[in-house]
Amino acid sequence: MPKELEKQYNPHDIESNIYRIWTESGFFNPDNLPPRHTKPFTIVIPPPNITGSLHMGHALNATIQDILIRKRRMEGYKTLWLPGTDHAGIATQNVVEKQLKKDGTSRHTLGKEKFIEKIWEWKEQYGNTILEQLKKLGSSLDWSRTRFTMDDDYQEAVKEAFLHYHKKGLLYKAEKVINWCTRCATSLSDLELEYEEVKSKLYYIKYPIKNSKDYITVATTRPETMLGDTAVAVNPKDTRYKDMVGKTLILPIHHRDIPIIADEKVEKEFGTGAVKVTPAHDLLDAEIGERHNLPILKVIGPDGKMTTEAGAICNGLKVNECRKKVIEALKQEHAFEKEEDYTHNVARCHRCATPIEPMPSMQWFLKMKDLAQRAIEEVESGRIVFHPKRWEKVYFDWLKNIKDWTISRQIWWGHQLPVWYCMQDQTGRISNSQFPISKPMSKNENLKLSAEGGSAFGGKIENSSADEQFMVSLKKPEQCPFCGHCKMEQSADVLDTWFSSALWPFATLGWPFDFAQGKPKPGSNLATYYPTQVLSTARDIVNLWVARMIFSGMEFMGDKPFTDIIIHATVLTKDGKRMSKSLGTGIDPMTLIEKYGSDATRFGLIWQTMGNQDVHWSEEHVRAGKKFLNKIWNASRFVLQQIGISNEQFLISPPEADLPQADNQFPKSNSQNITSSDKNVLERFEHTKKTVNMHIDTYEFGHALHELYDFFWHTYCDTYLEHIKTTDKEESKKVLLYVLSESLKLLHPFIPHITEHIWAMLPHKDKKMLIIEEWPE
């Protein structure tokens, strides 16, 4: 029994059916596109974390990319939109750890090997959730090319990149003061911190001058670190302290002698103008300490507890407990002057919000200066363009003040460094136990442990007193080149997640396997689809990810990874708050899709995307989208009636040859056989077509959609369609069908399901799919 076309458009069955038809057509894979599709157009998706589920930002971003991809595909480009996921080192490790905790166990109980197995299991189970959700949104991704940053070949690419940097002398290993998360037990780069304003106290402490009754008062927010002070610094121009520079102070509690030094970096205006210097636990102090050759006392351990160096008073205590003890002791010594309320920013781990402890640690660093310079040049020259352009400033600000990148992490989930250590110490004994691979790091052990070092094959050691020897190698060396007989052990450290995702635009396309003699192998995916054209992403990873892809692309491919960077709006709640699952302020796009359908959801998202930094989310626009879809649906039903096919007829038999054809090129609008309102709608359509093309090409998606909405509803339906007369000529009916079908094409990138569905009902000479139909230029 043929079904009547229902009065109301009901998206649900239609959308899933349409997506199935697309998938079966194979046209998401550029290899399957018809010969008309020649010039490549590539977008690689920002790989979502395997821990993630689709949020509004993803949904908006995917819609933007899908719009561009679908338009290009219709224009005849050989279009590739490449999907995949990121292993997301710390984030994933934390999520799986939490799950283990629920099950009453821990990663330490399991051990490294079992824990990593668990993560893989977890990934198999949940890791593709977000990709499935992207399908529900209608994303025309080439699923046959799905990649994961921990795929075997991707792992090879990461090792290759590390080796490349090593050979070039851009990598070094050094003990420096770095950002340490005591909960995640790993180093972090500067970009992996977030700052939070905290109301706390500024404590004033008196440091007595040796052999004198005078003292200097210093101000600090962290009195506990005074246990590791090795100097007090003042500004050289500060007249108050001019005579004191060079004198010796007696550090309270420990009663050690420490010098008064002068350093330009000290602000005269802050506090008392005198700074206690703790080179081990503050970045600025480390810098001052280095300039003045101050000793380094590590009083806080990697576990966040005070070390033996802190002395009996606090040994083994947590930082906060130690603070109380220290203040108490200072008061007893009459060294405590006062405390004041003070608000300042505290750095936290962006994955677990634990306050960061700066501390000296042996880590691997990537020299950034030259890499950054090339990344700067690509954008300065205009070879890469940000949209909106203002984001270039954020990019430049970071790159122009770049510091070396701490790339090693002490977590378990990730790309292990391809670094191999000789297991024999200098006395000739085999010392496997010195480098426990799967043993949890605890307390001070970590510092010892990460003091693994040594040099071989260009491996550079700076600042290291260790004499271990290592080599960098893609494969486990069969024989130790140092002692000749030990079983070499691989470094336990893994790489920063962003080190691997920096390779995404080319590692997903076949690098390094399809790359030889400085260029991609002819005919390879890498040759065809790299460089990509557009990258669309969120603003918070401009430097974390985008900048790093750019210098990586330049370094490994000798070419930029993309030309246009879209930094899309951030979707906030209606009152401008951050959408957050834990705060309950998040909107789940999947709920919207269930409620209104995918097309309406896409409509709602794009409708609100007008070039601002933020979108204040409002569901009413999704409802408006649903109504609009209904309007399109009914207008199409009406047109089908007008052109002489009853619904039943249409569903029973294919269109007659002499019916107006949807793929007819309509005659010029000055045709004498048409009415003035025909001419009017044709002219208005021409205008809309131009405007829409312009807006999409300049990434103004909201404007494009508004234009289409206005045209279709108010011009095509309200002023044209409402006034069609049955007595109108056949040519007028052709106009009716022509404008509908061309409008459907323009609408298709935005609301692909309904347009595809209606397209299939229109009379065609040949059945074609809208995703490969020609775009109205």
Added chain:
RNA sequence: GCGCCCGUAGCUCAGUGGUAGAGCGUUUCGUUGACAUCGAAAAGGCCAGAAGUUCGAUCCUUCUCGGGCGCACCA
């Protein structure tokens, strides 16, 4: 401290150097061709405030206030 975005109708937002628009909401009217998830119409805004440039500013400049954000500082 430096910088970015924003402040236009009740709400969410467009917009232009010549005193303003959409969607939703509100009010009134309207079902003989598809759509009541509809059509026609209406009400509703000293375009945050101040000063300046200009013949003329919501639109340009500066400042102030308010909201959001980034970077730096964060002793």
